[in-house]
Amino acid sequence: MLNKQVYDRLGETIYQTTLTNGLKVILMPKAGFHKTFAIMTTDYGSTDNEFVPRGQTEPIRFPDGIAHFLEHKLFEKKDHDAFDLFGQYGASANAFTSFTQTSYLFSTTSHLKENLDILLDFVQQPYFTAATVNKEKGIIGQEIQMYDDDPGWQSYFGMIGQLYPKEPLHIDIAGTVDTIDKITADDLYAAYNTFYQPSNMSLVVVGQLDPEETLDWVTANQDSKDFGPAEPIKRIPSPQATPADIVPAVTRHLSVTRPKVSIGIRGFNQVPRGRAGLAYSVALSLLFDLLFNDTSDNYLRLYDANVIDDSFGYDFQVQRGAQFAQLAGDTDDPETFISELTAILDDAPAQLKAAESQFELVKREAIGRIIGAINSVEAIANQYDGPLFAGATIFDELATLEGMQFTDLKDVTQTFLTNSQRTTYTILP
Amino acid sequence: MHFRIRDGVTLDLLPTKQFKTIGIKVDFVAPLQATAITARALLAQVLETSTAAYPTQTALARQLSRLYGASFGISVIKLGTKHVIRLTVSVVDEQYLDQFMDKTPLFEQGMALLRAVLFDPLLPQGNFDPATFTQQRQNLLTAIKSLDDDKQYLANRRLQELLFTGQPAQAMSALGDITTLGELSATAVLQTYHDMLANDAVHVAVIGDVTPERVQTALADWPLAERTVADPSLYYRWEKRDHVQQGDDLAPVVQAKLNLGYQLPVYRDDADFLPAVVFNAAFGGSPLSLLFTNVREKASLAYYASSGYSPFTGTLSVQAGIQAENQDRVVAIIGDQLRALQRGELSAELLAEVKAGLLNARLAGLDSPQRRLTGLLNSQLTHLNEPLKEWQESLAAVTVADVQRVAQKVTLQATYCLHGGAQHAE
Numbered sequence: 053m054l055n056k057q058v059y060d061r062l063g064e065t066i067y068q069t070t071l072t073n074g075l076k077v078i079l080m081p082k083a084g085f086h087k088t089f090a091i092m093t094t095d096y097g098s099t100d101n102e103f104v105p106r107g108q109t110e111p112i113r114f115p116d117g118i119a120h121f122l123e124h125k126l127f128e129k130k131d132h133d134a135f136d137l138f139g140q141y142g143a144s145a146n147a148f149t150s151f152t153q154t155s156y157l158f159s160t161t162s163h164l165k166e167n168l169d170i171l172l173d174f175v176q177q178p179y180f181t182a183a184t185v186n187k188e189k190g191i192i193g194q195e196i197q198m199y200d201d202d203p204g205w206q207s208y209f210g211m212i213g214q215l216y217p218k219e220p221l222h223i224d225i226a227g228t229v230d231t232i233d234k235i236t237a238d239d240l241y242a243a244y245n246t247f248y249q250p251s252n253m254s255l256v257v258v259g260q261l262d263p264e265e266t267l268d269w270v271t272a273n274q275d276s277k278d279f280g281p282a283e284p285i286k287r288i289p290s291p292q293a294t295p296a297d298i299v300p301a302v303t304r305h306l307s308v309t310r311p312k313v314s315i316g317i318r319g320f321n322q323v324p325r326g327r328a329g330l331a332y333s334v335a336l337s338l339l340f341d342l343l344f345n346d347t348s349d350n351y352l353r354l355y356d357a358n359v360i361d362d363s364f365g366y367d368f369q370v371q372r373g374a375q376f377a378q379l380a381g382d383t384d385d386p387e388t389f390i391s392e393l394t395a396i397l398d399d400a401p402a403q404l405k406a407a408e409s410q411f412e413l414v415k416r417e418a419i420g421r422i423i424g425a426i427n428s429v430e431a432i433a434n435q436y437d438g439p440l441f442a443g444a445t446i447f448d449e450l451a452t453l454e455g456m457q458f459t460d461l462k463d464v465t466q467t468f469l470t471n472s473q474r475t476t477y478t479i480l481p
Numbered sequence: 482m483h484f485r486i487r488d489g490v491t492l493d494l495l496p497t498k499q500f501k502t503i504g505i506k507v508d509f510v511a512p513l514q515a516t517a518i519t520a521r522a523l524l525a526q527v528l529e530t531s532t533a534a535y536p537t538q539t540a541l542a543r544q545l546s547r548l549y550g551a552s553f554g555i556s557v558i559k560l561g562t563k564h565v566i567r568l569t570v571s572v573v574d575e576q577y578l579d580q581f582m583d584k585t586p587l588f589e590q591g592m593a594l595l596r597a598v599l600f601d602p603l604l605p606q607g608n609f610d611p612a613t614f615t616q617q618r619q620n621l622l623t624a625i626k627s628l629d630d631d632k633q634y635l636a637n638r639r640l641q642e643l644l645f646t647g648q649p650a651q652a653m654s655a656l657g658d659i660t661t662l663g664e665l666s667a668t669a670v671l672q673t674y675h676d677m678l679a680n681d682a683v684h685v686a687v688i689g690d691v692t693p694e695r696v697q698t699a700l701a702d703w704p705l706a707e708r709t710v711a712d713p714s715l716y717y718r719w720e721k722r723d724h725v726q727q728g729d730d731l732a733p734v735v736q737a738k739l740n741l742g743y744q745l746p747v748y749r750d751d752a753d754f755l756p757a758v759v760f761n762a763a764f765g766g767s768p769l770s771l772l773f774t775n776v777r778e779k780a781s782l783a784y785y786a787s788s789g790y791s792p793f794t795g796t797l798s799v800q801a802g803i804q805a806e807n808q809d810r811v812v813a814i815i816g817d818q819l820r821a822l823q824r825g826e827l828s829a830e831l832l833a834e835v836k837a838g839l840l841n842a843r844l845a846g847l848d849s850p851q852r853r854l855t856g857l858l859n860s861q862l863t864h865l866n867e868p869l870k871e872w873q874e875s876l877a878a879v880t881v882a883d884v885q886r887v888a889q890k891v892t893l894q895a896t897y898c899l900h901g902g903a904q905h906a907e
């Protein structure tokens with residue numbers, strides 16, 4: 053049965069259900085759209101590298117980069133490649149791996165049923181052999197080297213690595229040329245059987261679709277397969293760094309024209325569970341908007357002093373097992389960049405109070421941005437965070453934002469910043 | 482809906498209830514001149530920063546926030562023989578807001594903001610504010626230099642320079658060059674500003690749930706005089722060389738960036754245009770293509786290996802990230818794929834797939850307000866506007882022989898490789 057949620061003011065409706073095999077299905081028709089976007093996600097990413105494989109009893113530490121490797125290899129089958137199956141209908145397909153999730157997606161303007169079957173079948177019918185696994189090592193090796201040459205990527209992931217020196221977040225999502233060399237077909241099956249159970253996955257479909265018909269197609273596909281009973285996933289908790297483990301400042305050299313600085317702030321407090329976690333995350337994003345976005349007094353002062361420029365940006369995010377903020381930009385004077393921005397952070401409660409008159413403005417902007425994002429079927433689907441915030445959708449995020457009060461920001465500022473530790477990651481020419 | 486506001490100024494309106502926003506785009510189109518590219522890029526940067534009414538970027542940013550996070554930007558684009566300064570604004574359609582108390586709807590406020598940016602910039606003493614001007618010139622300078630940090634971008638820029646040796650307007654990036662930039666004065670950019678307002682062809686376009694009356698009313702007080710717009714060919718035609726330009730540079734990179742440039746003298750108004758698009762998709766323009774299949778999937782030599790086609794400059798380019806010592810092998814495989822298409826070796830299956838992919842991409846583009854707005858410039862400049870149904874029929878009619886004919890027009894003109902040399906090779 054589809055659970056139907058209508059958003060009258062926005063003229064949108066979202067449908068959700070969980071199939072008997074545990075797969076969560078979220079459907080959202082978009083009137084007037086030509087395209088349908090579907091994304092299937094497992095709650096398994098690069099940081100889940102030690103676990104008890106399904107059907108076994110002992111934990112195993114798998115080679116770094118295995119989740120991403122598995123993502124690449126699911127497309128290839130004994131006698132075909134899933135890309136070609138989508139290609140028959142002109143659909144475009146892709147996949148990506150993050151720290152905590154792996155997603156497979158397609159976008160199409162015709163043959164939705166056929167494309168959904170292709171997606172569900174290629175994700176749910178693995179085929180790994182020594183030959184196909186070895187062939188992929190050259191391709192992924194080049195992917196890793198492409199990112200080695202990308203200073204923006206190095207700056208971002210370098211900063212995260214400093215914040216999480218003991219956790220698997222410090223390891224590149226794709227692994228290294230050496231670790232991927234160790235990956236075997238059996239490893240891929242062990243990871244697959246553990247994390248690709250339907251009960252650990254979701255399917256989100258947005259765009260031109262009829263919800264009842266689409267659900268029938270998905271149900272028929274799933275009913276034709278036997279997944280066995282859902283089994284609990286046993287991840288081995290990773291070592292946890294303490295604030296004292298975080299190195300306050302790291303510098304490295306790369307081929308760049310100007311220094312790149314990334315300031316990372318890791319929260320050691322517990323992120324509230326479920327929807328309260330969403331409210332917490334929205335409030336902290338607004339805090340960073342108030343302190344650092346281009347409507348703030350700080351921004352103009354630092355911009356006019358040539359401390360920051362148009363390359364400056366910031367971001368706060370929560371993922372399973374991690375929450376951190378980043379302030380980053382190119383600057384000729386890394387020391388001043390770091391001292392000015394950290395001074396604002398140190399003074400955050402007073403800075404926040406001084407910016408109170410800007411709160412409604414910043415909130416307006418955030419509301420407008422989310423409503424604008426409802427134009428995009430990809431943005432709607434990608435906004436779905438699965439189990440992270442108890443299945444919250446873009447509409448839950450909008451409602452949370454609309455209900456946000458200035459006092460909510462005061463609370464999270466206190467909780468996050470007093471329990472946080474900072475690092476700076478500087479790339480010099 | 483197409484309107485001629487006055488000579489040299491047009492308006493297109495795409496009325497639709499499909500989106501939650503109303504999008505506005507204004508293009509100022511001038512002939513592409515090497516001497517003007519840099520000044521126009523800096524003008525765009527300065528206009529984007531402030532206006533008389535919003536004299537700092539913070540004041541302007543706060544106005545955008547007041548308009549519920551309206552997005553606003555000015556960009557510069559090179560298209561064939563034209564240079565375009567493009568202003569875009571997107572505002573939320575207030576019918577989707579919880580509470581909306583403003584007297585003026587957001588579309589009209591967005592148009593007023595564009596009017597302020599274009600016609601009432603910050604000119605305290607009759608010239609650009611010196612502090613703003615100097616700072617933005619410096620910011621553009623560092624932004625141009627920083628682009629080279631992206632080694633794939635850098636390799637492509639070097640390829641364009643090889644391909645268009647002696648043709649500075651084509652060789653140059655749309656942002657201009659740093660030598661000219663360093664010497665630009667506020668007075669010179671002010672002159673560029675007046676030239677733009679007086680002489681450029683102006684194309685305004687709006688998409689969203691608005692009536693023609695609202696758009697025309699909002700435009701009525703824009704002081705855009707009629708102008709005579711010369712309309713020489715949009716297409717950059719060039720003589721191919723009888724030798725291949727070769728280039729390479731050492732840089733501290735782990736992966737070598739290989740770029741190839743070809744002449745493909747099939748332009749947007751050519752009968753072979755659609756076959757050329759199909760050719761590019763089959764050659765390297767899609768994940769099903771021969772380059773992706775043979776360089777990446779079969780030989781495992783690259784993560785990215787793709788091609789791009791410009792129907793305005795008659796060029797085809799190929800890019801791949803590889804191990805430097807594999808360069809000859811990769812170049813050979815790329816050459817093999819081109820020769821296969823030149824011999825007409827294209828399976829019916831792949832032909833059907835790339836056509837289906839192109840149709841899918843065109844239909845999917847209808848769901849993006851930005852793509853629908855920007856797509857309008859092509860039809861305005863080319864005066865070609867093929868309705869979807871006819872385009873679909875022409876696409877379906879493309880044969881292997883058509884693709885073969887196009888492939889035979891492709892000539893390699895330049896190869897470039899940015900690599901780490903021996904010490905970085907593994």
